[in-house]
Amino acid sequence: MHFDLTWDPKGENMRGTLIYGPGDIRFEDRPDPTIVQPTDAIIRTSVTCVCGSDLWPYRGANPIPEPTPMGHEYCGIVEEVGSAVKNVKPGQFVIGSFATSDNSCPACQHGYQSSCVHREWISSAQAPYLRVPLADGTLVPTPEIPSDGMLPSLLTLSDVMGTGWFAADAANVKPGATVVVVGDGAVGLLAILSAKLMGAERIIAMSRHESRQKLAKEFGATDIVTERGDEGVARIKELTHGAGADSVLECVGTQEAMQQAIKSVRPGGSVSYVGVPHGVNLDGAQLFFGHVHLHGGPAPVRRYLPQLIDLALDGKINPGRVFDLVLPLDQVAEGYRAMDERRAIKALLRP
Numbered sequence: 592m593h594f595d596l597t598w599d600p601k602g603e604n605m606r607g608t609l610i611y612g613p614g615d616i617r618f619e620d621r622p623d624p625t626i627v628q629p630t631d632a633i634i635r636t637s638v639t640c641v642c643g644s645d646l647w648p649y650r651g652a653n654p655i656p657e658p659t660p661m662g663h664e665y666c667g668i669v670e671e672v673g674s675a676v677k678n679v680k681p682g683q684f685v686i687g688s689f690a691t692s693d694n695s696c697p698a699c700q701h702g703y704q705s706s707c708v709h710r711e712w713i714s715s716a717q718a719p720y721l722r723v724p725l726a727d728g729t730l731v732p733t734p735e736i737p738s739d740g741m742l743p744s745l746l747t748l749s750d751v752m753g754t755g756w757f758a759a760d761a762a763n764v765k766p767g768a769t770v771v772v773v774g775d776g777a778v779g780l781l782a783i784l785s786a787k788l789m790g791a792e793r794i795i796a797m798s799r800h801e802s803r804q805k806l807a808k809e810f811g812a813t814d815i816v817t818e819r820g821d822e823g824v825a826r827i828k829e830l831t832h833g834a835g836a837d838s839v840l841e842c843v844g845t846q847e848a849m850q851q852a853i854k855s856v857r858p859g860g861s862v863s864y865v866g867v868p869h870g871v872n873l874d875g876a877q878l879f880f881g882h883v884h885l886h887g888g889p890a891p892v893r894r895y896l897p898q899l900i901d902l903a904l905d906g907k908i909n910p911g912r913v914f915d916l917v918l919p920l921d922q923v924a925e926g927y928r929a930m931d932e933r934r935a936i937k938a939l940l941r942p
Contacts, residue, residue: 607718608661608923613651614931616924621660621715624722629675632726634685637667638742639716640914641926641938642750643776644867649927652869662717663689664749666742669730670720678727684737685730686900687723688892689713689750694728704728704893717923719942731896733904743911743939744903747781751937752899752910753892754865755781755842759789760895761863761886762838766790771827772812773852774842775803777913777937778865780810782840784910787811788902791838795830797823797851803936806912820847827855835860841887844868858882865890914939 607621624633639662647653666686669679679685691711692704699707711724723729737745744752755778764770770791772782775798786794787810796812797819798804804815816826828835835857841848844866852862864871864887878885902908916935918926919942926938 609658611658616927618921626673629673631673632723633671634667635670638746639940640664660715663713665716676726679730683732685732687730691725691729702894703891705889705891743914747910748899751777752781753895754778754890756785757890758782758840758863758865759785762840763861764789764838767792768837769793771795771836771839771855773797773848779842784810824854863887913937
């Protein structure tokens with residue numbers, strides 16, 4: 592792998608991504624990351640990307656009180672480790688979650704590493720170098736340095752593939768199940784792929800965009816529903832002969848998407864929600880009388896990383912296909928624009 596890293600090894604600052612305000616992404620000088628705690632690692636980013644959740648602050652939905660580093664999806668080569676790090680070594684290729692974890696606290700032991708009691712959120716990965724706290728419990732090395740062609744798929748495991756997998760797992764997708772996926776971004780598309788791998792017999796994708804519908808079908812969708820809201824719910828009920836779906840995977844995070852999911856599931860069925868909620872309010876009576884199982888949250892990506900790495904390296908999944916735009920890292924602002932305008936599903940950034 593040969594990448595032109597925008598970093599000067601003579602002690603000068605690297606450059607990284609900052610958001611200044613809605614629609615204002617800049618690529619500017621940033622301090623070089625250094626070991627702060629003995630449990631830290633510094634990695635040289637091989638590839639990173641823009642996430643759909645990055646669009647919330649970009650669109651003004653989240654406050655931005657000051658210029659703020661961006662990015663939480665990453666994979667790369669370990670450059671340096673703190674004195675307490677035992678499981679990863681310089682020179683290894685590693686993938687980590689967007690949420691750090693010690694992988695030993697009660698939450699981690701129950702498989703919810705994204706709720707680790709020592710959790711920190713990765714928030715500056717759209718840069719050539721990254722400090723990863725709690726390296727031993729967060730990073731998973733691959734058996735060897737992967738080929739350049741494997742990087743897009745391995746990068747998705749840091750968030751969107753792991754989140755899609757969690758969406759299917761949390762919604763109790765079983766062999767033979769009928770599944771509905773609400774949302775046709777990268778997470779929704781990879782939730783379709785995950786449901787297919789878990790044995791779903793029928794997968795209904797809710798999408799209005801032709802390019803995304805095509806990829807949804809290639810990942811395993813059997814039906815496409817273009818209607819939204821109550822019309823979308825009616826169409827789901829029609830397709831399921833009035834019953835509703837066994838599992839509904841909500842991959843957006845809006846009130847409309849959540850209501851569409853809850854109303855589309857059968858009594859006793861399961862709804863997962865993995866889209867970061869914005870303005871979502873739940874009706875307790877609706878859940879109570881509908882016998883709805885509801886399970887979601889930030890995906891515990893670290894739980895799934897070893898299994899997903901094996902699936903990707905064995906060629907059993909190719910989640911990197913969600914990247915339909917590749918840019919140099921210094922053109923990160925165009926990646927945000929393209930995703931905001933829905934000209935791209937997901938933008939991959941190469942340092």
